[in-house]
Amino acid sequence: MRLRRGGRGLAIQVVDLTLVLVVASLLTYSLVLLAPGDAATGVAVHRAGPGASAQQIAQVREELGLDEGAGPGQYVRWLGGAIQGDLGTSARTGRPVGAELVERLPVTLVLVALAAAVALPLGLAAGIAGAVLAGGVVRGGLRLGALLGVSLPPFWVSYLLIIVFAEYLGLLPTSGQGGPETYVMPVIVLALLPAGTLSRVVAVTLREALHQPYAVAARARGATPWAIVTRDALPNAAGAILSTAGLVGGGILTSTLVVEAVFSWSGIGDYFIQAVSFRDIPAVQGCILVFAIGFVVANRLADRAHEAIDPRVALRVTD
Amino acid sequence: MHAARTVNTRRRAGGTAGSGFGAFMFRRWLAFAALACVLALAGCGGGGDTGAGKPGGTLRVAGASEFAAQDPHDYTGDFILIDMVYEPLVRYGEDGVLKPALATAWRVSDDGLTVTFDLRKGVKFHDGTPFDAKAAKWNFDRWVGKKRHDFFATSTVIKRVEATNPTTLTLTLRKPYEPLLQELTFARPVRFLSPASVGADGKFAKPVGTGPWRLESSSRTGAKLVRNEDYWGAKPGPERVEFKVLKDSQTRVSALRTDEVDMIGGSYSSAITPTEATELKGSDAITLLRGKPDVTVLVGLNAKGIAGERAVREAIRLALDRATLTKVLYSGLATPATTLFAPGVPNGGTSKPAAYDPEEARRLLDGAGWRESDGKRTRGGKPLRLTLLISSSPVHGQQDARLSAEALADSLAKVGIDVQIKPVDEAAYFDERTAGKYDLAFFETYGAPYDPSGFVVGFLTTKGGGLLWRSPAIDKLVDKALFAQDDGERAQAYQGVYDLLDRDAAFVPIAYRPRLWAVRSNVKGFAVPVTEYELDLSHVTLGG
Numbered sequence: 001m002r003l004r005r006g007g008r009g010l011a012i013q014v015v016d017l018t019l020v021l022v023v024a025s026l027l028t029y030s031l032v033l034l035a036p037g038d039a040a041t042g043v044a045v046h047r048a049g050p051g052a053s054a055q056q057i058a059q060v061r062e063e064l065g066l067d068e069g070a071g072p073g074q075y076v077r078w079l080g081g082a083i084q085g086d087l088g089t090s091a092r093t094g095r096p097v098g099a100e101l102v103e104r105l106p107v108t109l110v111l112v113a114l115a116a117a118v119a120l121p122l123g124l125a126a127g128i129a130g131a132v133l134a135g136g137v138v139r140g141g142l143r144l145g146a147l148l149g150v151s152l153p154p155f156w157v158s159y160l161l162i163i164v165f166a167e168y169l170g171l172l173p174t175s176g177q178g179g180p181e182t183y184v185m186p187v188i189v190l191a192l193l194p195a196g197t198l199s200r201v202v203a204v205t206l207r208e209a210l211h212q213p214y215a216v217a218a219r220a221r222g223a224t225p226w227a228i229v230t231r232d233a234l235p236n237a238a239g240a241i242l243s244t245a246g247l248v249g250g251g252i253l254t255s256t257l258v259v260e261a262v263f264s265w266s267g268i269g270d271y272f273i274q275a276v277s278f279r280d281i282p283a284v285q286g287c288i289l290v291f292a293i294g295f296v297v298a299n300r301l302a303d304r305a306h307e308a309i310d311p312r313v314a315l316r317v318t319d
Numbered sequence: 320m321h322a323a324r325t326v327n328t329r330r331r332a333g334g335t336a337g338s339g340f341g342a343f344m345f346r347r348w349l350a351f352a353a354l355a356c357v358l359a360l361a362g363c364g365g366g367g368d369t370g371a372g373k374p375g376g377t378l379r380v381a382g383a384s385e386f387a388a389q390d391p392h393d394y395t396g397d398f399i400l401i402d403m404v405y406e407p408l409v410r411y412g413e414d415g416v417l418k419p420a421l422a423t424a425w426r427v428s429d430d431g432l433t434v435t436f437d438l439r440k441g442v443k444f445h446d447g448t449p450f451d452a453k454a455a456k457w458n459f460d461r462w463v464g465k466k467r468h469d470f471f472a473t474s475t476v477i478k479r480v481e482a483t484n485p486t487t488l489t490l491t492l493r494k495p496y497e498p499l500l501q502e503l504t505f506a507r508p509v510r511f512l513s514p515a516s517v518g519a520d521g522k523f524a525k526p527v528g529t530g531p532w533r534l535e536s537s538s539r540t541g542a543k544l545v546r547n548e549d550y551w552g553a554k555p556g557p558e559r560v561e562f563k564v565l566k567d568s569q570t571r572v573s574a575l576r577t578d579e580v581d582m583i584g585g586s587y588s589s590a591i592t593p594t595e596a597t598e599l600k601g602s603d604a605i606t607l608l609r610g611k612p613d614v615t616v617l618v619g620l621n622a623k624g625i626a627g628e629r630a631v632r633e634a635i636r637l638a639l640d641r642a643t644l645t646k647v648l649y650s651g652l653a654t655p656a657t658t659l660f661a662p663g664v665p666n667g668g669t670s671k672p673a674a675y676d677p678e679e680a681r682r683l684l685d686g687a688g689w690r691e692s693d694g695k696r697t698r699g700g701k702p703l704r705l706t707l708l709i710s711s712s713p714v715h716g717q718q719d720a721r722l723s724a725e726a727l728a729d730s731l732a733k734v735g736i737d738v739q740i741k742p743v744d745e746a747a748y749f750d751e752r753t754a755g756k757y758d759l760a761f762f763e764t765y766g767a768p769y770d771p772s773g774f775v776v777g778f779l780t781t782k783g784g785g786l787l788w789r790s791p792a793i794d795k796l797v798d799k800a801l802f803a804q805d806d807g808e809r810a811q812a813y814q815g816v817y818d819l820l821d822r823d824a825a826f827v828p829i830a831y832r833p834r835l836w837a838v839r840s841n842v843k844g845f846a847v848p849v850t851e852y853e854l855d856l857s858h859v860t861l862g863g
Contacts, residue, residue, distance in 0.1 A: 037746035045749060047394035051765060053777030054753050054784020056470040093387060162573050174573040175565055177540055264565045266385055266539035279746040
């Protein structure tokens with residue numbers, strides 16, 4: 001019984017993920033096609049050095065086979081290859097997209113994992129404090145901090161950190177990927193937005209839960225505030241908190257676009273930006289697949305965690 | 320009335336530019352605000368480091384884009400690295416004077432069809448393979464006549480390559496082609512790779528050249544080079560050079576300030592914007608260097624559409640106050656342009672300096688029937704409205720076009736020409752510009768070592784696509800210039816081209832783009848290289 005349930009669940013999830021990926025790639029492909037420009041211009045300009053004439057661009061377009069026209073056929077060919085694990089060749093670098101993604105993925109994943117490892121506890125702690133505290137300077141400060149974390153543009157925070165920690169205090173290198181010190185600023189920038197979002201959601205849902213009858217009853221029984229929060233309120237508030245965590249977790253992946261550019265990291269975010277500016281369709285598609293998988297995985301992890309905390313959810317799924 | 324009109328144009332232009340420009344200004348403002356906060360917090364210390372030079376032999380240079388395979392016959396390599404590792408037969412010297420490199424002398428036959436090179440004796444590749452005529456021929460054979468290199472004229476014009484004897488290489492051409500020697504100074508694909516370095520399949524394997532530097536390693540994040548102790552020419556001072564890839568230009572400036580790199584600069588290696596250059600000027604530890612400009616920033620006028628009308632073209636030329644524009648846009652670091660090519664570009668010729676005369680511009684437009692009312696001009700109900708196509712992000716190594724576009728629109732609004740700024744992303748920008756989807760667009764000449772023939776053929780002839788301007792008369796003169804065997808005849812043909820362009824008001828030169836480098840005080844003896852595609856360190860030493 002349990003086995004069958006597990007097998008069916010897995011099958012549903014694979015189909016689900018595949019559907020998400022196909023839709024994401026189809027949408028991306030259509031958008032890239034709608035946008036003017038193709039890889040020939042970028043490649044020609046890059047080759048010639050200072051600029052490329054109309055004639056040079058036409059020659060490159062012919063060489064790359066881009067003059068054969070893009071359309072549904074091209075997408076179907078790409079999809080056929082993708083299913084067999086061939087993501088095509090990058091027009092910009094002339095190398096297989098799959099290999100380039102594999103090379104760059106670890107760089108980005110480490111950044112994302114560290115940012116999540118910072119953001120989740122931080123957001124949770126700040127949120128709990130915000131819910132439990134009766135008011136005053138600390139709570140106001142937490143709220144302001146969360147607001148700033150959510151609303152400050154990441155590139156600006158990046159420059160600010162560089163000015164303070166690298167230029168003024170001289171504590172950290174301005175950028176680059178290398179030793180542990182190079183991780184500090186990118187991780188902070190990546191963690192700010194999810195931590196801020198999460199802390200607000202935790203604070204609001206938790207405060208609501210703390211006013212529920214079960215929490216009042218626990219308080220009447222003389223339970224400590226800590227026990228009420230961890231044993232009663234948090235598990236009940238878990239749904240909203242975890243689904244937010246799933247969303248912002250996926251969002252960290254796309255935030256690497258900005259952070260990798262400013263701090264000169266060469267991961268997926270950086271690859272994506274170059275691919276888009278080159279209209280390098282296979283590379284763009286490859287990145288979108290990675291981002292989509294990232295979002296789906298983050299959401300699934302949140303769902304699993306929710307099931308573990310709240311058995312009612314697991315029951316609802318299988319009913 | 321007049322003031323109100325200007326304001327209107329501003330708002331309209333800003334609106335079209337959309338959030339891009341707004342965000343840009345916002346970012347600037349925020350950066351200043353941030354700096355102010357930091358200084359306030361620090362009790363207005365702002366001391367920073369004093370940049371004491373480090374003894375030792377490693378020069379640290381910023382690079383703007385990741386390093387790929389450095390095959391000199393392909394196009395994935397970095398110009399600067401290629402130049403440091405591999406050498407050409409001839410080098411592009413100051414003002415386009417060719418200098419011996421791997422060839423000590425060269426002769427062009429009277430009919431212009433044979434070019435003979437005397438190769439430098441005793442030169443070895445980094446792996447010990449001798450550089451001789453056989454090795455040179457092997458290199459030419461790797462790219463001459465290959466489809467991939469069709470867009471490079473020299474590749475199509477060479478008919479035969481012969482190793483006449485170990486120190487003589489002879490090229491036979493299909494037709495006389497004067498730019499050949501100049502094209503042989505380029506970084507790609509003409510430089511020399513050790514024939515012993517490639518794989519069994521003939522494919523590129525290791526970067527082995529004859530140049531003053533050996534490439535030890537290169538990756539997405541940087542490159543390391545060591546001095547070639549067996550170099551035949553003047554050896555550079557530093558023992559090692561390390562490139563650090565810093566993609567963001569503001570980050571590069573920070574890294575220079577914090578002594579993480581010793582130098583930044585060059586339009587294609589690690590460009591500095593004029594605004595950043597002005598910020599750096601105040602620093603004691605950093606010297607800002609300016610090279611002789613070789614690129615001209617032009618405003619192109621599309622012959623199809625309203626800008627094709629002679630009166631409109633001439634009015635635009637008269638209405639642009641390039642002296643003020645240049646000062647504002649380049650923070651006083653550039654000079655206003657009057658000619659297609661900057662002084663110093665070989666066969667750059669002369670042009671009649673275009674006057675700034677907005678009143679004459681108004682008269683011309685009035686005369687052509689463009690009636691002005693309420694600051695806008697119309698003719699038969701049709702508004703005098705031009706689309707200015709720009710790239711919404713700064714094109715690699717170039718000034719942010721959004722500022723230039725605003726200033727240009729303001730200038731033209733004063734004579735009643737309505738300019739709509741159309742920002743698109745970089746890929747779309749080149750595509751739409753190539754497809755001629757604009758009335759006005761910025762163009763830049765190629766600069767050394769490509770000009771004059773590179774830009775003239777690419778943008779001013781029917782064969783090249785003639786994007787900037789074309790006419791049968793120009794085609795004929797360009798052919799004459801390229802294939803003439805007499806220098807005087809060639810200069811005359813080029814001058815004929817410039818005269819025709821002047822007469823047709825084909826475009827409006829705006830400024831000669833500044834060539835900026837910034838070095839820390841521990842770097843001694845560095846001079847801005849002759850071209851943007853090289854890094855000459857032969858006179859550089861490092862010290863406190």
